[in-house]
Amino acid sequence: MPQSTRRQSVRAMVLRCLVLVLVATGCARQAPPSSAPDDRPRVLTTFSVLADLVDTVGGGHVRVESITKVGAEIHGYEPTPSDLVRAQDADLVIDNGLGLERWFERFLNSVDAPHAVLSDGVEPIDIRTGDYRGRANPHAWMSPVAAQTYVDNTVEALSGLAPDHVADFEANGEQLKADLADLLTGFREDLADADVAALVTCEGAFSYLARDAGLREAFIWPVNADSEGTPRQIRSVITFVEENRVPTLFCESTVNPSAQEQVALATGARLGGTLYVDSLSGPEGPVPTFLDLIRYDLDTIAEGLTR
Missing domain, CATH: 3.40.50.1980 (Nitrogenase molybdenum iron protein domain)
Structure with a gap:
């Protein structure tokens, strides 16, 4: 084969390869995203700290969202109409309790979904001063001891929502409680x-x-x-x-x-x-x-x- 003919053949082969690559790339770009529905139970919490706690126990078996965004002040939050719309599709709504979310009772009255309170069973500490004297201090999740009650309540709530995954919820909860206990032990040692x-x-x-x-x-x-x-x-x-x-x-x-x-x-x-x-x-x-x-x-x- 003459050299010029050989060069033309190579060029044609290269062009064909380029066309195939471009076609494949174009198809890939135009391929529609996966539209598989997320059919996991949907859990709505009042703030991001509880959302992550619930998500950790849930282990991917539930879809967890927070009503308030990261960085939001939770005490005086004012729910928006979009919050109410999101809540209508929730399979479970979770709050802290102990009077933390003062706006939540009105919010809950507008939502037709099961409800769990994570602080149930915590021995409360009363506020000693200010306008809320005599009321329970609501920040019990900041205690590695009290937070273990939050974990137990989360396991119970999720087990009722997705009973096929009870074993996973219980195992995740036990691990989280063990981690909390280890953190408190180290803290006490540091304070010595x-x-x-x-x-x-x-x-x-x-x-x-x-x-x-x-x-x-x-x-x-x-x-x-x-x-x-x-x-x-x-x-x-x-x-x-x-x-x-x-x-x-x-x-x-x-x-x-x-x-x-x-x-x-x-x-x-x-x-x-x-x-x-x-x-x-x-x-x-x-x-x-x-x-x-x-x-x-x-x-x-x-x-x-x-x-």
């Missing part, structure tokens, strides 16, 4: 080196954790959206910090730290890292999961009280 066993925060969200760990506790206001950072509240915390020689103060991610900054300025205490309570951080942040949130806060508090 603390000069001062006292925790000072902006919101009173750590009363249950303080009970677990034997910490004295002070806070500027008991519940977000209560009277936040009044002169009287700030003076009271300044006195506590000075009398107990507290080295480090903390504030939460969803509130303004300016009141705590005033306490630090008046006492010489340093500000520790930000604590997370009412919301996860998102995938790229420090607390993308419930267990990460507990671990991060315990590590941050221990570091602040022992360094």
Whole structure:
């Protein structure tokens, strides 16, 4: 075969290959996405922390969504019409209870779905000050002990929703409870080196954790959206910090730290890292999961009280 003919043959072969590649690529780009329905039971929780806890126990057998977005302030949230629409399709609605979601009772009245309260069975700690004096402190999920009750309630709720997967729910729940217990054990060991066993925060969200760990506790206001950072509240915390020689103060991610900054300025205490309570951080942040949130806060508090 002449050389020119051979070159033409090669070029033709290359062109045919290119055409085949382009056709295949075009077909791939135009292929419709999978339209397989997600027929898993749909669980709606009030905020992102509970959503991840439920998702961890669910192990992929349920589809879990949070009403509020990451970073939202949960106490005074105002449900939107779209929230109500989403809830209508839920197979189960889950809230914290203990008066945390003040808006939720009105929300639930508009939703025809089964309902579970994760704090049921937790021994409550009463709020001692402020407009909510005498009511239960709602932040029980911040306790590695009380959170185990949340896990048990989640296992029970999901088992009623998807009975074919009870064994998986129970196994996932036992693992999560074991992880929580390990975190508390490590926290107590870390605190053995603390000069001062006292925790000072902006919101009173750590009363249950303080009970677990034997910490004295002070806070500027008991519940977000209560009277936040009044002169009287700030003076009271300044006195506590000075009398107990507290080295480090903390504030939460969803509130303004300016009141705590005033306490630090008046006492010489340093500000520790930000604590997370009412919301996860998102995938790229420090607390993308419930267990990460507990671990991060315990590590941050221990570091602040022992360094």
